[in-house]
Amino acid sequence: MLRDNLTLSRALATVGGTRKEAKVSEITIYRQIPGSDGQEILKVDLAAIKKNQTPDVLLKPYDVIDVSENGFTGAGLLELLAGIFLGGVRNSVPVPRP
Numbered sequence: 619m620l621r622d623n624l625t626l627s628r629a630l631a632t633v634g635g636t637r638k639e640a641k642v643s644e645i646t647i648y649r650q651i652p653g654s655d656g657q658e659i660l661k662v663d664l665a666a667i668k669k670n671q672t673p674d675v676l677l678k679p680y681d682v683i684d685v686s687e688n689g690f691t692g693a694g695l696l697e698l699l700a701g702i703f704l705g706g707v708r709n710s711v712p713v714p715r716p
Contacts, residue, residue: 625674627667629683636664639687647675648682 626647636642642664649658666672677683 624677626662626677626683627664627674629677630664630685636685637687641686641688642668644686646684646686647677648684649678650680 626645630636643666645662645664647660647662649660650656651658660675662675663672667674
């Protein structure tokens with residue numbers, strides 16, 4: 619079950635943090651729009667969150683976090699929120715909420 623009040627920075631810390639190559643100022647969260655097949659795209663600056671310049675993002679079930687890496691055009695590390703509460707990070711395939 620998803621932990622209450624799970625934020626982006628806490629979720630990333632739970633999976634061991636970001637890699638040193640990560641573009642922490644350009645994180646994308648893909649969020650399912652309830653009752654729709656569409657999704658909302660949130661652009662987040664984790665570096666600004668860590669400096670208390672912007673509030674941390676409260677995550678929702680099925681959020682997909684995309685952390686791109688410097689030097690790799692279009693290549694990203696997909697970290698699915700579902701993996702956090704199922705014991706690890708799952709790649710590419712979202713896990714439905716129980």
